[in-house]
Amino acid sequence: MNTFAETWFFNQQWQPHRFQQDTWSAIANGRSGLLNAPTGYGKTFAVWFGVLQRYYRNEQRKRGVHCLWITPLRALSAEILQATRTVSDDLELDYRIGLRTGDTGAAERQRQKTSAPQALITTPESVHLLMASKGYGDYFSGLEFVVIDEWHELMGSKRGVLVELALSRLRTICPNLQVWGISATIGNLEEAMEILLGGRGKGTLVRASLKKDIHMETLLPDVLERFPWAGHLGTTMIDKVLPIIDAHQSTLLFTNTRSQAEIWYHRLLDAAPQLAGALAIHHGSLSDELRLWVEDALHRGILKAVVCTSSLDLGVDFRPVDCVVQIGSPKGVARFVQRAGRSGHRPGETSKIYFLPTHSLEIMEGAAIRYAVQHQLLEQRLPYVRSFDVLLQYMVTLAVSDGFRADELYNEIIRTHCFSSISRDEFDECLLMVTQGGRTLDTYEEFHKVVVENGLYKVTSKRVAMRHRLSIGTIVSDTMMRVKFLSGKYLGTIEEWFISRLQPGDTFWFSGRLLELVRVKDIQAIVRPAAGKKGAVPSWMGGRFPISDNFGAALRHTFTEIHRKSRHLPTELRYLQPLFAEQRRVSELPEEDELLVEYIHTRHGYHLFVYPFEGKLVHEGMAAVVAYRLSSIRKATFSIASNEYGFELLCDDPLPLDEALQTGLFSTEKLFDDIRSGINIREMARRKFRDIAGIAGLVFQGYPGKPMKTKHLQANSGLFFSVFEEYDSGNLLLRQAYDEVYDFQLEASRTHKAFERISTHRIVVQRPAQLTPFAFPVFAESFRERYSNEDWQTRLEKLKTQLEA
Known part of the structure; x- marks a missing residue:
């Protein structure tokens, strides 16, 4: 039993949980691992008392930081500080705990440097800032523990890559370092632990056997x-x-x-x-x-x-x-x-x-x-791999402080999950980028950030060092684009990611008008009025927040429940019986292993509705592919709308649906080629490249209180993008921009899985005489934007009344 925990829990009149005792035991035995337990059951204390016990058992205690506790949020850091200090105060321990975040004042940071606390609660960015300080190796030389709080949240972002890189260096400084993660329940807990431990032996996964009702x-x-x-x-x-x-x-x-x-x-x-x-x-x-x-x-x-x-x-x-x-x-x-x-x-x-x-x-x-x-259908967190922008930033971070040696650094980073697949040639290309600006920017002095002296890579320029310290981190903000007529009249703002999918000449609905995109200039979408009725419908805030693949599977499973006609039908499905009856009457209610396709002709045009139940982002990609394949048979212009359940293609002319189905409308054959042809991937990659260029240090983001204007960031990064495309097509950052578009914006692997799943299903084609209950909410998405300056709700209610009649 942990004596500190036993005393403190007794004073609180609490009984420790089994998972807390298991964690204390694993830490006492020198193990690293991952703790998974429900919120509110004392996960912090499970790790914290293990840290304290190890510290006081060691008679040759070193001075300096003993434990680094990394959290994703400043507010969470403050909570951990309060909880751990309470323990030290209650037990009258001389174990000092400090807080180091972006809010920590200069005087306190200096105090922590000259008289380091035993525990430092901090964020991933602050750890890298410490590594950008001279003598950080000595500062961390007594480190025995690193605890990563909310690891599931960090793992699915580039901030998780910052953590992986920091751990790779800290393990070199302190070979016996114990690392513990604290995570909520996710679908890939074992993988999350492997990534955290960097492939260093088998860790201990402590799972609380507490069922949260x-x-x-x-x-x-x-x-x-x-x-x-x-x-x-x-x-x-x-x-x-x-x-x-x-x-x-x-x-x-x-x-x-x-x-x-x-x-x-x-x-x-x-x-x-x-x-x-x-x-x-x-x-x-x-x-x-x-x-x-x-x-x-x-x-x-x-x-x-x-x-x-x-x-x-x-x-x-x-x-x-x-x-x-x-x-x-x-x-x-x-x-x-x-x-x-x-x-x-x-x-x-x-x-x-x-x-x-x-x-x-x-x-x-x-x-x-x-x-x-x-059925515990919990989602997995997808970790980032081959994030060269973060690696370039990290190289300069180490060079700003005490410098690094190439062979040593390469051997460290290939033990991380993110960079385990990079070759020595790719690593050397990264070295070339920080020392000479790569193969294309070598004539510009500002990209010669790092110099090599006797095999040691370091930064000697105070200006480079200062600007780099101000730029450490991977959090980038979303951008809104201003929509303006050629005449200069301002119409409003729209999410940049939506505009990036369009080609010049494409049309979209905005502020109740059909507009044609003329060009994109900086963060402005220059447009002119368009004739006709067909155009894309913007997605607004939250549009990139789609249902997960597991949630989609659970939704599709409800159709099995509906068709069972059991007396034990869930309350929600019993309540929906009139809606399902109407859907059956005018069209069909699909089974779980069927794909429903509805082809409807109204006064608005020819509508194709498809219901994969895969989520909005996947549906947008699928809609672009289906539209491209249909227009390859017979040239056509489409309006596209989607929601979480399905998507709509709307065209003025009849669609060659039967021919398209016979030639593999939902086939996986040449799928990625058709995604590239149907969506303006280059423009999406160019936009993504702005974030990558900022993280990699190609573009300076600005000084505190005086950030660089977004239009300047876009213009500068756009210039680099064009230069790399023309003169250095294999550039690592350029390739990364395209990879991130496919993996995270288009969810290409999920789209491929959706097409693959559909290829095993029966495709049910219905030709209803009117809009169906399933079709109406997708249709409403486009209808709303088309009439946004008019009383569209009244129009929609009137149309709904006609359908119900």
Whole structure:
């Protein structure tokens, strides 16, 4: 038994969990590993007491930092600091704990340097900043532990690559380093541990055998819409939410987008003015000060309810709330479980969560969530590989401080998961880029950042060192593009990622007008009015937040439940029977192993609706491929719209559907060629390259308080992109831009899996006389944008009434 833990737990009148004891034992035996346990059960203490016991058992204790605790959030860092300091104070230990984040003042940073605390709680970026300081090797020479909190969250981002690289160097400095990760439940926990440990022997995976009971209830509307549309964001059901808020001491209402959070916050206050002062809002665009106030007010029990986004998903530890409401699709199983765990945030308590669908078809997701949670269909986190931009930044970080030797660095990084596949030639190309700007920028002095003296790569320029320290990190912000007429008239802003998919000459709907893209200049989309009726429909905030592959599988499984006609049908599917009956009457209700395709002619044109139930991003890629394949048979122009369940192609002329099906409309043959032909991949890669160029240090992002204007960043990175394309087509950063577009923006592997799955299914083609309940919500996506300056809701309701009649 851990004596420190035994004493402290006894004083608290607590009993330790088995997983805590297992973790203490593994740490005491010198093991590294990964801890997985539900939120609110004491994961921090499971690792922390192991660290303390090892420290005090060692009689030859070294001075300096003994434990590095890395977290993804500054707010989470503060919570860990409070919890660990409480232990030191209660047990009267001389184990000092410091906090080092971007908010830490210069005086405190200097104190930590001259008199290092035993434990330093910090972020991945701050660790790299420490490594950019002279003498960092001595500073970390006594390090025995590194703990990575919320590792599942870091692993799926380039911040996780920063952690991998930092660990590779710290293991060289301290060969006996123990590394522990703390992770929520994900589908690839074993892989997550392997990545964390860098292939250094078998680690210990500690899994808490604690079942967290989740009580889930779907809120059902009083009237079922048989022709649903996702226009009102569920606010018509505010009268169902207010009694829930009243009945509980504290409630979190999770939305998927910031705009949706703002709408719900204001509508709730309109409906219940008495909530003023007891209702708050929390999302990523709010100031740190306001967010911290909300977290503190939750902690002290001042607030009755908070409308929030994923900004409260992570382990920020506030007073447990009594209840959670998920507004709209949770998009993923793990995300739903994590949010549910925000209530009943104590051992043995049941998590209570209500699911509020924002339209009728979303009610199906209630049954899908229950099935997915019951069968533990938790998503995997996809780690980044071959992130050369992060490697280039890291090389300069080491060169800024004490320098590095090439052979030693290469042997370190190939032991990381991210860079295990890079060849020595590729590594040497990275060296060339930091010393001479690569093969194409060698004539420009500013790219000669690193010099080599007696085999040691180092930075000698103070200006280069200063600018680099200001640029450390991998977090990049999203960009909005200004939409302007050739005349200069400003129309508004649109997400850059949507414009990047279009070619000059393509048309799209915006502000109620059909526009033709003339050109993209810096961060401006220059347009002119277009004739006709067909154009792409923009996706707005949250459009890149699609349902996961596991969640899609659970959704498709509901069709098996529906066709069983069992008396034990889930509540949601029983409620939806009138909608399913209408779908059967006018078209067909597919089985789980069938793909429904509907071809409908209306006064708007010829519609092709396809329902793969794979999520919005995959559907956008699939729609582009299907449109390209149809237009290869007979030239045509399409409007494309999609939602989480399916997509629509709309054309003025009849479509060669039968011929296309016979020639493999949904075939995987030449799929990637057709993706390249159907989507403007080059423009998407050019946009992605801006982020890569910033991380790699090709483009300086600006000084504190004076960031470089986005249009300058875009222009500069665009110039490099063009130069590399023309004169250095094998450039590692150029190749990386295309790889990231395929892997993360187009989800190409998921798209391929979707086509592969469909190739084994029966394709059911229906030709209804009117729009169907499945088709209507997809059609509404395009209809809304087409009439955004008119009373489109009235138009849509009128059309719905006609269909129901």
